[in-house]
Amino acid sequence: MKAEWSTTARSFTLVLVIAFLVFVGYQLRGLLRPLIFAGVVAYLFYPLVAFAQNRFKLSRRTASRIVFFLSLAIIIILLVVLVPILVRQTADITEDLQQTIAHVQQFLSTPINIGGFPIDLGGVIGQYKGSISTSITTMQQNPVSVIRNASRNFLWTLIIFGAIYLFMTEWETIRENLIRVAPEADRPDLTRLYSQIRQVWLAYLRGQLTLMGIVAVTFAVVWTLIGLPGSLYLGLLAGLLSIVPDIGAFAVTVLAFTIALLRGSSWLPVSHLVFGLIVIGLYALLINIQTIWLRPYIFGRSVHINEAVVFVAIIAAVIFTGILGAFIVVPVLASIAVIWNYLHARMLGSPPFQDEVPAAPVPDVVQGGKPASDSEPVHPGG
Numbered sequence: 001m002k003a004e005w006s007t008t009a010r011s012f013t014l015v016l017v018i019a020f021l022v023f024v025g026y027q028l029r030g031l032l033r034p035l036i037f038a039g040v041v042a043y044l045f046y047p048l049v050a051f052a053q054n055r056f057k058l059s060r061r062t063a064s065r066i067v068f069f070l071s072l073a074i075i076i077i078l079l080v081v082l083v084p085i086l087v088r089q090t091a092d093i094t095e096d097l098q099q100t101i102a103h104v105q106q107f108l109s110t111p112i113n114i115g116g117f118p119i120d121l122g123g124v125i126g127q128y129k130g131s132i133s134t135s136i137t138t139m140q141q142n143p144v145s146v147i148r149n150a151s152r153n154f155l156w157t158l159i160i161f162g163a164i165y166l167f168m169t170e171w172e173t174i175r176e177n178l179i180r181v182a183p184e185a186d187r188p189d190l191t192r193l194y195s196q197i198r199q200v201w202l203a204y205l206r207g208q209l210t211l212m213g214i215v216a217v218t219f220a221v222v223w224t225l226i227g228l229p230g231s232l233y234l235g236l237l238a239g240l241l242s243i244v245p246d247i248g249a250f251a252v253t254v255l256a257f258t259i260a261l262l263r264g265s266s267w268l269p270v271s272h273l274v275f276g277l278i279v280i281g282l283y284a285l286l287i288n289i290q291t292i293w294l295r296p297y298i299f300g301r302s303v304h305i306n307e308a309v310v311f312v313a314i315i316a317a318v319i320f321t322g323i324l325g326a327f328i329v330v331p332v333l334a335s336i337a338v339i340w341n342y343l344h345a346r347m348l349g350s351p352p353f354q355d356e357v358p359a360a361p362v363p364d365v366v367q368g369g370k371p372a373s374d375s376e377p378v379h380p381g382g
């Protein structure tokens with residue numbers, strides 16, 4: 001039987017493994033964001049998987065496969081139906097934009113006199129029109145670049161969908177294998193720690209669903225009150241897309257503004273342009289209430305973090321990491337807090353879990369190997 005490795009050999013091996021993982025992680029750093037995105041999508045699918053698992057008495061893996069392939073089929077059908085429409089509408093919008101710029105350029109061809117100083121805005125509009133035309137011409141004359149970018153995006157899409165499928169169907173196995181890396185004595189603690197972190201993410205998901213519902217109802221009611229056509233569907237879409245911080249509601253508002261310009265209000269006696277400005281103004285009011293107060297309040301209560309910390313964290317994540325970081329920053333902070341509480345309790349010798357019995361204190365040992373409590377009393381002068 002071979003002798004066990006010495007402490008030096010174990011430490012050296014651990015350093016080599018860490019160095020190798022750091023090297024591989026650095027080389028594959030481009031995969032980090034797609035993998036995080038795939039993990040977030042798999043996490044968002046969890047309620048559907050749990051529903052299918054409980055409703056039809058399926059295994060976790062079978063329920064995950066059904067949800068994944070059903071969602072993939074829906075996405076493919078939507079793409080087949082919507083892509084031709086989007087292509088036609090994009091061409092129409094481009095043509096309308098060029099015509100609008102031409103009309104504006106003609107209107108501003110005469111310089112405007114302000115305080116005796118002539119201001120010619122026609123040249124600026126002409127330059128803007130030229131840049132748009134150049135961009136469109138470049139795209140039309142450079143099909144190789146378009147094909148290359150499309151191929152690259154297609155490959156990234158395959159990687160993301162493959163990672164989503166892996167996380168949905170094999171996460172339990174991945175989790176158990178990761179826990180088995182730790183020494184056997186520490187595995188129960190890691191299992192309970194994972195359970196606490198999982199509860200944090202589930203609470204955040206419930207908060208996210210609550211926010212989506214409030215946003216959907218609020219936007220639908222407000223837009224109905226001002227007579228915006230299709231207000232119910234636009235409100236539901238705003239609630240659904242609010243999962244993307246601010247960008248989702250803004251995209252729906254752009255659509256609502258377009259409808260307002262084309263159709264106007266069903267009862268307000270104002271022009272289409274004024275009605276569109278009313279839609280934009282209400283969006284600015286509601287989105288500020290959501291960003292400054294509602295979202296931090298709901299997420300803070302969900303994961304037990306101060307609302308001010310949630311607000312600052314989301315804004316900082318938008319600035320430094322983008323939309324994906326803003327979406328996961330709150331549960332990540334809450335998970336870090338859970339891990340820190342565990343480490344802090346272990347460092348102080350306290351029980352890290354509420355139902356854990358404190359460990360018995362280790363008695364001090366004096367000369368002769370006897371505990372201090374059992375040793376003979378020492379008399380002064382003796």
